[in-house]
Amino acid sequence: MVIKEQVERHTISVQVDNEPGVLARVIGLFSGRGYNIDSLTVSEVDTTSRQSRISIVTIGTPLVIEQIKAQLHRMVPVHHVRDLTTSGSHIERELALVKVVNSGEKRIEALRIADTFRARTIDSTLSSFVFEITGNSSKVEAFIDLMASLGEMEVSRTGVSAISRGATADMPISHGAEE
Amino acid sequence: MTAKADTAEQNDETRAMTGAEAILKVLEEEGVEVIFGYPGGAVLPIYDALFKNNSIRHILVRHEQAAVHAAEGYARSTGKTGVVLVTSGPGATNAVTGLTDALMDSIPVICLTGQVPTHLIGNDAFQEADTTGITRPCTKHNYLVKTVEALVPTVREAFHVAAKGRPGPVVIDLPKDIQLAETVFPDRVAGVTERRYQPKVEPERALIRQAAEMLASAKQPVIYGGGGIINSGPAASDALRELVALTGFPTTLTLMGLGALPATDKHFLGMLGMHGTYEANLTMYHCDVMLNLGARFDDRVTGRTSDFSPNSKRIHVDIDPSSINKNITVDLPIIADAGRAITMLVEELKSMGFKPDKTALDKWWGAIDNWKKVNCLSFDQTGEVIKPQHAIHRLWEMTRDQKVYVTTEVGQHQMWAAQYFGFDEPNRWMTSGGLGTMGYGLPAAMGVQVGNPDGLVIDIAGEASFMMNMQEMSTLAQYGLPVKMFIINNEWMGMVRQWQELIHGGRYSESYSASLPDFIKLAESFGMKGLRANTVDDLDGVIEAMLAEDGPVVADIRVAKEENCFPMIPSGAAHNEMLLGPNDKAAKPVSEEGMVLV
Numbered sequence: 001m002v003i004k005e006q007v008e009r010h011t012i013s014v015q016v017d018n019e020p021g022v023l024a025r026v027i028g029l030f031s032g033r034g035y036n037i038d039s040l041t042v043s044e045v046d047t048t049s050r051q052s053r054i055s056i057v058t059i060g061t062p063l064v065i066e067q068i069k070a071q072l073h074r075m076v077p078v079h080h081v082r083d084l085t086t087s088g089s090h091i092e093r094e095l096a097l098v099k100v101v102n103s104g105e106k107r108i109e110a111l112r113i114a115d116t117f118r119a120r121t122i123d124s125t126l127s128s129f130v131f132e133i134t135g136n137s138s139k140v141e142a143f144i145d146l147m148a149s150l151g152e153m154e155v156s157r158t159g160v161s162a163i164s165r166g167a168t169a170d171m172p173i174s175h176g177a178e179e
Numbered sequence: 180m181t182a183k184a185d186t187a188e189q190n191d192e193t194r195a196m197t198g199a200e201a202i203l204k205v206l207e208e209e210g211v212e213v214i215f216g217y218p219g220g221a222v223l224p225i226y227d228a229l230f231k232n233n234s235i236r237h238i239l240v241r242h243e244q245a246a247v248h249a250a251e252g253y254a255r256s257t258g259k260t261g262v263v264l265v266t267s268g269p270g271a272t273n274a275v276t277g278l279t280d281a282l283m284d285s286i287p288v289i290c291l292t293g294q295v296p297t298h299l300i301g302n303d304a305f306q307e308a309d310t311t312g313i314t315r316p317c318t319k320h321n322y323l324v325k326t327v328e329a330l331v332p333t334v335r336e337a338f339h340v341a342a343k344g345r346p347g348p349v350v351i352d353l354p355k356d357i358q359l360a361e362t363v364f365p366d367r368v369a370g371v372t373e374r375r376y377q378p379k380v381e382p383e384r385a386l387i388r389q390a391a392e393m394l395a396s397a398k399q400p401v402i403y404g405g406g407g408i409i410n411s412g413p414a415a416s417d418a419l420r421e422l423v424a425l426t427g428f429p430t431t432l433t434l435m436g437l438g439a440l441p442a443t444d445k446h447f448l449g450m451l452g453m454h455g456t457y458e459a460n461l462t463m464y465h466c467d468v469m470l471n472l473g474a475r476f477d478d479r480v481t482g483r484t485s486d487f488s489p490n491s492k493r494i495h496v497d498i499d500p501s502s503i504n505k506n507i508t509v510d511l512p513i514i515a516d517a518g519r520a521i522t523m524l525v526e527e528l529k530s531m532g533f534k535p536d537k538t539a540l541d542k543w544w545g546a547i548d549n550w551k552k553v554n555c556l557s558f559d560q561t562g563e564v565i566k567p568q569h570a571i572h573r574l575w576e577m578t579r580d581q582k583v584y585v586t587t588e589v590g591q592h593q594m595w596a597a598q599y600f601g602f603d604e605p606n607r608w609m610t611s612g613g614l615g616t617m618g619y620g621l622p623a624a625m626g627v628q629v630g631n632p633d634g635l636v637i638d639i640a641g642e643a644s645f646m647m648n649m650q651e652m653s654t655l656a657q658y659g660l661p662v663k664m665f666i667i668n669n670e671w672m673g674m675v676r677q678w679q680e681l682i683h684g685g686r687y688s689e690s691y692s693a694s695l696p697d698f699i700k701l702a703e704s705f706g707m708k709g710l711r712a713n714t715v716d717d718l719d720g721v722i723e724a725m726l727a728e729d730g731p732v733v734a735d736i737r738v739a740k741e742e743n744c745f746p747m748i749p750s751g752a753a754h755n756e757m758l759l760g761p762n763d764k765a766a767k768p769v770s771e772e773g774m775v776l777v
Contacts, residue, residue, distance in 0.1 A: 021321075024312070075320075
């Protein structure tokens with residue numbers, strides 16, 4: 001039975017032991033089995049039990065997405081795997097630092113657009129700005145697209161960080177509980 | 180402080196010891212009886228501790244790949260976890276093939292690798308390799324031990340991880356300074372070792388009930404069992420026998436599952452898949468309810484997935500959630516240990532007063548019996564040239580009253596062994612199924628013999644595969660391991676030759692076994708018995724002489740050179756498109772899509 005399925009974008013949160021090689025393990029799974037990574041962020045979130053949270057944005061057919069979750073889940077240092085896309089509503093944010101090098105009218109336009117997007121100016125010279133913008137990926141992309149027409153540009157993006165909405169802590173941490 | 184080792188027994192629990200001594204102590208605690216290994220600079224402290232240890236036996240192999248295969252053979256035949264000890268760098272990289280083999284076939288193995296001292300890691304030191312980096316994709320899990328305090332807990336967790344859930348190989352990389360550092364042996368704290376890894380093994384009763392209902396309504400059922408039943412332990416095979424007897428359902432087994440149901444059971448259809456029987460594959464194709472117990476819908480089994488068992492409802496019992504819906508979508512997935520699931524299923528069927536639909540089942544068996552009449556495993560043993568099928572069939576017939584363990588290499592002889600050697604019990608058949616590792620059989624047989632000193636252990640080999648790890652003859656000789664090496668010698672890499680004949684126009688590119696040794700002289704050079712059968716009249720006498728010999732024997736069985744392995748589902752074909760023999764091959768050429776597949 002061949003099921004022709006559309007590819008979907010999913011945001012998956014993974015809570016792992018923050019031990020050497022754990023990120024390589026996760027990334028190696030994706031490259032070794034031919035899965036896609038659109039975005040990946042990782043940082044320690046639980047300093048007591050030394051656990052990190054990885055947010056992965058991936059695309060694949062529903063069967064591939066199921067495989068990805070099952071493969072992640074069976075890794076020894078992995079504690080939780082949550083598909084935020086399928087488990088209720090969630091929030092995604094990323095942060096971008098956008099440097100624009102320009103002058104004259106384009107400088108004023110850049111400031112105006114930054115204001116519209118609620119981007120903060122965090123560095124400035126007479127011929128450049130660095131803006132800090134946070135939002136979901138499409139907002140960040142829209143901002144970058146507009147800035148691109150206003151001069152030479154450099155961009156650094158964190159990738160997506162995500163969490164579920166509502167009053168349940170799906171992936172609780174023990175932060176400070178024992179100290 | 181090691182000088183005090185003999186007098187320190189009074190205070191063993193708190194006595195300071197070296198990391199190397201702690202390793203051996205924790206191995207003892209885990210019940211390890213034997214290590215397969217090869218020394219080198221980065222593991223010398225462990226070998227030094229081993230020198231003073233009287234409870235753990237060490238088998239010195241001749242190549243690290245063989246150490247892992249031997250540990251696999253030991254594990255598969257005894258149900259225990261196999262242990263390997265190798266040095267850093269080349270020791271570890273040589274072990275990689277064995278580790279990958281163990282991963283693919285879900286065999287519990289612990290591989291201890293030496294590593295350069297922690298302060299030299301990353302400096303391209305002598306015999307340094309990034310062992311955890313290299314082995315990450317070919318192990319179930321791996322560890323680099325960076326402090327001596329972490330050593331013992333790591334080893335304990337490694338044993339837990341290797342054996343629980345879907346078993347697999349685990350590497351523990353041990354820098355030399357950690358082996359030499361002093362430590363106090365830590366007590367086992369209940370629950371800590373198991374804390375991080377707790378796979379689900381107990382089936383959900385509601386799902387088992389659903390499965391029972393699906394089976395009760397089946398008109399054309401089939402049970403398809405795999406290596407998960409073997410891995411679960413002998414009780415799972417007992418439960419399968421009960422299930423089959425209770426239901427009367429036709430049952431087929433994968434290459435990895437052979438022995439889970441006796442080959443002599445009247446419900447057994449033989450192996451399924453690429454070189455499975457006609458009746459097994461057609462039963463799979465035409466069934467209406469399929470019960471997969473601990474098998475993973477491997478591509479050797481399914482053939483073309485779009486035409487795999489097109490009209491069936493499928494129940495899939497697997498301990499590994501990632502096996503569900505990977506190759507074939509199923510209607511009822513059950514995450515559980517195969518043995519637990521079968522046992523609960525039998526209980527459920529009994530409590531619901533299960534009676535098979537006699538009329539439907541008789542009709543179904545009628546169809547199956549007609550497929551059996553094709554006699555797909557028949558072969559023509561006329562003339563004096565030995566047919567390989569005949570050689571293996573006679574070997575089976577002449578060893579049936581013995582406690583026989585069979586390993587194989589990879590290729591035609593492996594498939595013939597699966598087809599013509601009947602297995603009546605689990606843990607008696609050790610073959611490289613997933614990875615298909617030529618050179619597996621001899622070292623695996625070594626490990627089987629170490630674990631089963633009173634067993635008759637036979638490596639059914641091809642001459643080409645045998646050459647890949649034949650250095651291990653020296654290990655057999657050293658330890659007096661009486662493995663019988665039964666070489667099906669056709670002077671070809673037979674399966675490569677077969678594919679070249681069927682798919683590549685008979686252009687036999689580089690598949691001839693040239694410059695073979697005289698296997699009798701080779702055996703004699705290691706102080707072993709060498710035998711040869713040239714004609715069919717020699718065969719029984721050679722097998723008898725082989726079995727009569729107390730020590731290891733090499734039997735060079737010269738067989739028909741261009742015999743092909745049938746039946747065969749050509750790559751890219753479906754279960755109902757089997758080639759039954761040489762006359763079929765012209766009628767059903769391999770598709771272009773099939774050419775791409777392996």
